[in-house]
Amino acid sequence: MSRMKKLHEVTIRLHEAVAKDSEDQREEKIEKINHLLQEREEILKEVKPPYTDAEKQIGRHLLPINQEIDDKLQSVFFEIKKDMATMKKKKSSNTKYTNPYKNLSNYDGMFLDHKK
Numbered sequence: 001m002s003r004m005k006k007l008h009e010v011t012i013r014l015h016e017a018v019a020k021d022s023e024d025q026r027e028e029k030i031e032k033i034n035h036l037l038q039e040r041e042e043i044l045k046e047v048k049p050p051y052t053d054a055e056k057q058i059g060r061h062l063l064p065i066n067q068e069i070d071d072k073l074q075s076v077f078f079e080i081k082k083d084m085a086t087m088k089k090k091k092s093s094n095t096k097y098t099n100p101y102k103n104l105s106n107y108d109g110m111f112l113d114h115k116k
Contacts, residue, residue, distance in 0.1 A: 003046045004055040008062060010040045015065050018072040026080075033073075 014036040022029055051059070095102070 002055070003043065004051075004058040007040065007043045007047060008058050010036060010043060011062050011065055011069070014040060015069050018069050018076070030076075033076075 014033065017029065017032050017036060020029065
């Protein structure tokens with residue numbers, strides 16, 4: 001199998017993996033995407049000029065697919081980032097609920113009389 005055909009196959013599998021909207025199995029999806037990205041990176045190291053006409057055609061076909069993959073990966077990244085911020089806010093809110101006076105200063109409103 002030529003280097004560009006391997007790249008095309010892995011890119012299509014990556015596109016399918018990224019396109020799936022499965023909120024329930026997010027970790028499995030991320031693992032699969034990472035594996036495919038690593039596999040694709042190894043193949044891209046092998047792809048070097050000069051290119052044949054067939055390889056150029058495959059490359060032109062992969063460009064829009066690659067852009068879709070990039071866009072979807074960005075949205076997945078922002079989704080994860082948003083979920084992390086939500087979890088951090090929930091944790092902070094939960095801590096404030098269990099001990100609301102933790103962050104208050106102990107010296108607030110205190111008066112010391114120095115007279116004897």
